[in-house]
Amino acid sequence: MPQVDSDVFHATVYEIVRMIPHGMVTTYGHIARLAGSPAHSRLVGQALKFLQAPDVPWQRVIGAGGTISDRGDGGEGAARQAERLREEGVNVSESGAPLRFRVNIQQYGWFPNQVSLYDSEEEAEDGE
C-alpha cells in the first residue's frame, strides 16, 4: 500500500506549481515538501511528466542545484524549458559537455514555507 494517493499527490503538485510566480523557479524537492511528502521529489517529476493541463507552468520547476533536469531525450526537453524560462525573464546559463542549463536559485528561487492547499493534509481529525 503506497504511502500517498497518486491522484491526490498529482493534483496537489499541479496546484502548487500553479502558485509559482511568473519569472521565478522552485525545486522538485520543495514542491514535494509543500505537498506533504518530502521523500517524493521524484514523483513530482513523474507528475509533471504526465501533465496535460496547459495552465501549469512546469518550466518553473527545476532541480535542487538550480539545474534543469535532463529528460533523457538528448537535452531537447531541457532546452525547451530553458527557452520558456528565458521568455519570462529568467536568466538561464549553459555549461558542460552534455549541455546543462542552470538558474541562479538565490536570485529567482521561490521557496515559501507553506502554501494554502484545499485539503491535502487535514488535521487528522478523523482518527488517524
Add this chain to the structure above:
DNA sequence: ATTTTGACGCTTC
C-alpha cells in the same frame, strides 16, 4: 512477484 528506472537530493570523494 521481482527487478529496473526515474523531469530527485544529499553527502563524499
Add this chain to the structure above:
DNA sequence: AGAAGCGCCAAAA
C-alpha cells in the same frame, strides 16, 4: 567544480 555513491519510493518493465 565535477563525478560518483547512496537513499528514497512509486511506476513501469
